[in-house]
Amino acid sequence: MARINLEHIRHAYGEKPKSEADYALKEVHHEWNDSGAYALLGPSGCGKTTLLNIISGLLQPSEGRILFDGRDVTNLSTQQRNIAQVFQFPVIYDTMTVYDNLAFPLRNRGVPETEVDRRVREIIDMIGLGSWAKKKARGLTADQKQKISLGRGLVRSDVNAILFDEPLTVIDPHMKWVLRSQLKKLHRQFGFTMVYVTHDQTEALTFADKVVVMYDGQIVQIGTPAELFERPSHTFVGYFIGSPGMNVLPATVDGSNVTIGTDTIALDFRPKLDANATTELGIRPEFVRLGREGMHVRVNKVEDIGRQKIVRAEFAGNPIAIVIPEDGEIPADPRVTFDPSAINIYANSWRVGREA
Ligand code: ADP
Numbered sequence: 001m002a003r004i005n006l007e008h009i010r011h012a013y014g015e016k017p018k019s020e021a022d023y024a025l026k027e028v029h030h031e032w033n034d035s036g037a038y039a040l041l042g043p044s045g046c047g048k049t050t051l052l053n054i055i056s057g058l059l060q061p062s063e064g065r066i067l068f069d070g071r072d073v074t075n076l077s078t079q080q081r082n083i084a085q086v087f088q089f090p091v092i093y094d095t096m097t098v099y100d101n102l103a104f105p106l107r108n109r110g111v112p113e114t115e116v117d118r119r120v121r122e123i124i125d126m127i128g129l130g131s132w133a134k135k136k137a138r139g140l141t142a143d144q145k146q147k148i149s150l151g152r153g154l155v156r157s158d159v160n161a162i163l164f165d166e167p168l169t170v171i172d173p174h175m176k177w178v179l180r181s182q183l184k185k186l187h188r189q190f191g192f193t194m195v196y197v198t199h200d201q202t203e204a205l206t207f208a209d210k211v212v213v214m215y216d217g218q219i220v221q222i223g224t225p226a227e228l229f230e231r232p233s234h235t236f237v238g239y240f241i242g243s244p245g246m247n248v249l250p251a252t253v254d255g256s257n258v259t260i261g262t263d264t265i266a267l268d269f270r271p272k273l274d275a276n277a278t279t280e281l282g283i284r285p286e287f288v289r290l291g292r293e294g295m296h297v298r299v300n301k302v303e304d305i306g307r308q309k310i311v312r313a314e315f316a317g318n319p320i321a322i323v324i325p326e327d328g329e330i331p332a333d334p335r336v337t338f339d340p341s342a343i344n345i346y347a348n349s350w351r352v353g354r355e356a
């Protein structure tokens, strides 16, 4: 229930960072909308937990400010920021019962006992531990403990934001799906601002209104799932989103023509390029057409993945993936064409805009 502004956040864990490489966060500058559901997606080590801990106040950034609804909270604690955080591993009180674990954050804030009871019962059923209420947390399994952790994050409905750091990693796939839809429901009901960290693209894409892709200490793109799929702003986003990822081929651009090896393709736009930029063409495997016409490819391997096949081929000396239908044939002299509207051009790994 707060708009969060991250202003020029940088963070290095060491005392005296010597170079950019020593920064776990290089430059994060962004506004998270009030009541938004954000998924923070990126490979292990890219800085997701670091950013989350900076938002919650567990970690002070080396540089930059954090604002909640325009108020500077950079020097406030997690409690003062009124944030709930659920970690990757359970954080619970082993000697307390399941019920008391869930009640703790509410009692701690002086919430009246009748209200505590109402909220705890609602959440305990949601996480499927209703019949375990009186059990001591100590004896529970790892995934039950993690559900308690999740419940403790959700039990307060008055928070500015709830931050989740890969909370479902240890939960089994079916329960994951159940909890995820429950989370969505609570989000709609209470309208808290939600930031959900995951390295799993399916989880991110099904969960969030906006997916924030992180790579190497930076946010490289914020968008809807369709935007990330169709117009990846960085070649990394192209590789990371989608399976198989986007094909990225070294290319030279001249006006609105792009050349790969000895083949030249006419683009439907004229990329805006700086001289000497290293240029690449990005095309998703779904938008490469395999047939008897077009540019020569050498097919190396066909992988049957059920309803589709992935053709692994070589095109102008580069590996290329092509998605074809289940009943698709490989011609004797295989050729490819690219759907022009699905081509993206990259300069020094960043997507190049279109000239008006
Ligand atoms: P993610 O959550 O995306 O896996 P992290 O935010 O945990 O990434 O880590 C980002 C970078 O910061 C990594 O290079 C990691 O090794 C480093 N790092 C994380 N925590 C610490 C720490 N407490 N001390 C030193 N380096 C750390």
Ligand code: MG
Pocket (backbone or CB within 6 Å): 048, 049, 050, 165
């Ligand atoms: Mg992490």
